[in-house]
Amino acid sequence: MFASGFFNALVPGASKISVVSKSPLTNLIHDSSSGDFFGPLLRKAGYNALIVEGASRDPVYIWIENDNVEVRDASKMWGKDASTATRMIRAETSEKASVAAIGPAGENLVRIANITFDGERAAGRGGLGAVMGSKKLKAVSVYGDKAPKAARPEELKELGRRWYEHFSTSPRYEDTRRYGTTNALLYSSQMGMSPSYNFRRPWIPLELAQKLSGDEIKKREVDPPWYIHGASCPIKCARYARAKYKGREFTVKPEYESLAMLGAATGVFDLDAVLYFNRLANDLGLDSISAGNTIAWFLELVEDGLIDPREHGVEAKGFGDTDAVEKLLNMIAYRRGVGAVLAEGVMRASRILGVGGDRAVHVKGLEAPAWDPRGRRGLAVSYATADVGASHLRGWPSTRDPPSKGPAKEVVESMAYNRDVDALLDTLGLCRFVPYKEKVIPEFYELVTGEKTSLDELLLVPRRAEALARIYGVLDHLHPPIDDDIPKRWMEPISEGPLKGEKAFIDERDKVEAIRKYYSLRGWHPELGVPLPETVEKLGLEWARGDALKTLEIASRREGLM
Template structure:
């Protein structure tokens, strides 16, 4: 029986045979896992073995899912992508904003499950219930930004396109997926999974709006929520910059990744060089916005905070990018480049090559630190003309090209900093990652308990897996005291990801529940809905434990336990000491209902969440973790 609001269909696409099959989305799945992240982890858990080789398309899958409120709520802009990560070797979900999810649902599907590989490059086109696998030899080698218009010319101008660049084609372990040329599903290297399948892009278009259970109520709620968010003064003030004033914020809080995490604080005159006002000085004319109006902002977004900018520097004026804090921080602050024009140009290049700006920025700045400290010699930098020194935008861009081509030293960095440090035989103590995922651009030495979020996050060092409250320096008290608020925020974030809602919009829990009920007809409460976060994480942890990453990976990089060298937070560390961090992680396990030593969900927890069918896997994961870890502790 179909569920109102959903397309009610999941397409399974086998690129090896070219076959497409369709399965119905059942009511129980919709109720328990909603869509987006919840549905991604259910399907990933069921379809991808923990032992799967990430770059073997016979074993891995790429899953794309729309949130439950895609096409139904203001700012329902997120599209979720999941596969077993080539970077971390665990399931990983990553998201892109804009309109892909809504158009996927209007095209007749709630999710796509892609497997196998094609002998020749292909792209997938989905329109109004039909799925085609089309040749893409003529597109192979194109940039992830440039290929969008080429695919639209072959499909529809209104199509939304998720594509990879040369980095994905060459299986760089942190290759991203670019959506409509501006938004990146950036984390965990899912672009390399597409590359391993010979899949250049997925394009979607549709005009089939699913029926809503209570359309009159839905319309009233939609308009009420839209107007409230649009007129919310704090949100309107924030929307002036979007995330583009993040450098000013991170500096004020001593949370920047400057000079490869050695300078969390910058003097105001330095932070200003990459601050919001400096970016807005380069904002493009309205005529440029009109060109991208259909894909630039999230579905029905009330605030439209995304900005378009072009460098002022001569010869670069033709470049148009959508700057965001993570790009400014990881391509600017991390390698010590404070020229905003150079950073905007680097962002465009990195996006077009199809590289995750966070992971690449960490890899490049890590190499710069090793080089400047004499741990890497000039003769080891095969293929480089520029010295990899902090402050050199030319070196950053040269490294980006080498990584995307997997050439010279770039082939080493293309593996990610965890593996690169093993290849070089040095630098592991300076590599900033968790579970192999390079850290996002928020240093936890500026916020008590944030390091626990990084350490226990399902995918590794993501900044979008819960922020503890209130904002305090880590020296204020034990990190364990922040666990309860961390869990609350984590589950709220997962609910937003499962609904497909932008986390920057100030939705209330009641608004989300009422909209979902009006669309689907399911009577529910906020308390019931947020359980999706716990369910998704429980499955992720079992799967990761069977893959050998949990609990061993629940820790933090050494750099974050070094004192902040200067500024208002001088002397602060991410936790008071390693014991403080370990106790906070154990407290997290306890509050979640996980084994307090191994972090694996207990049978009673799984039963409570409606996941009794996973108890056997959890018991197996516990036994395997005991075998791996117990001998080391003796």
């Protein structure tokens, strides 16, 4: 499903499209978002969502232009990288179209394959590119020129104008307007939260982090002739860099997660090399987070002599080996040699190779992103309980204290609230880097839809979604509370820096109490971690009561309570 929120093409900063499916990586319901033009153009074509069912025998792409919807032959595009396929499809449809395409990784059913939007943005997480590949769906191209209707357009326009001016001029957002997310390694590395060297060194010296900093990106920044900042976005954080690596000149749009996971996590701090890895991942259709995480794990095994890379068909020296990172990205996308193992994701790869499971940094099979929770109290609770696995987009605690400052359970409520607000923004199509005050969301909603509501009512939407995802997961395979856990690495003390000795939780008891506190806040069984039937009813999901009862029975049997 490609779902565009109510606010797309109507509210400043609303340009997100959510792609939703069952993840081939985790077997859980998974959503991943992408920004820029696809969401607004789908709305302008007259659609809130596109649902793709079944599979084609031959490669196809979908072309949507207002009321016209076609399934077209994509034989010529099959086998092409995502950027090339995008250009070919635009030549056949419209140069104004937005194209969501998969690369070779999706075609080869790589479990960490992404969906690349217009060659630069990505719905990266959960292996959703492999879902498109399984359907022989190379791409979806969309263009629309019908403005979505709002219930009270003049008032909406005025409210939007005021907030647009606020976000585009306030000094508070100057850093985001200048760098986007590209400067975040400076912050994460000093807070003990970077993924450097496969999360071995969450703190690194400032001079090392600066090699992949926003200021270094600025030295290479360009405005490509084909790119126009979205007029609806007041932040305009997109930054494009022109670089050269091994004689190849290219343009790419870097983000912190890609810089940190393809660079710092693998021990590579050569910016031009990292930018090229970013470009390569986009074209191959690989999730830069999961790919960087999995390659970093492999390099650690090489570094410590736990595997001989030559036995797996690749020359690799360990962390910092740029040639190995480049080669492994290609091997993963085409499932060649050890790439066929790494294409399964870090959890399965560790099981297949029979080594390094204690060094695999994932939750529920989803590779961890570029924020180590040993630098922030309560963040590990978010990772442990998130419906999709290790996601940095499922709620942050309000505190900036390290975990040793007090019990994690004290900050769980703030994390849960942030989780709900962020999920609500996703459902409406709002970008999180355009941080509206919560109180204005119901006001925008009323002007767009004509329906008067409250923030409390709107926040029921993400709570319902989470409860249903948990029920579905348990009915399928999920085993809470065992699966609501964090990787062993995050309970290893930080080895150096100002936060030396910090762990994600004070101890095992701290972890258990915090997770149980989260269960209780959600109205779930405090020990089994499943939604109670009465909670499901309170959420307005009476039709799911029977499934909630089944879930409770399954969980009780597993824990010997029946």
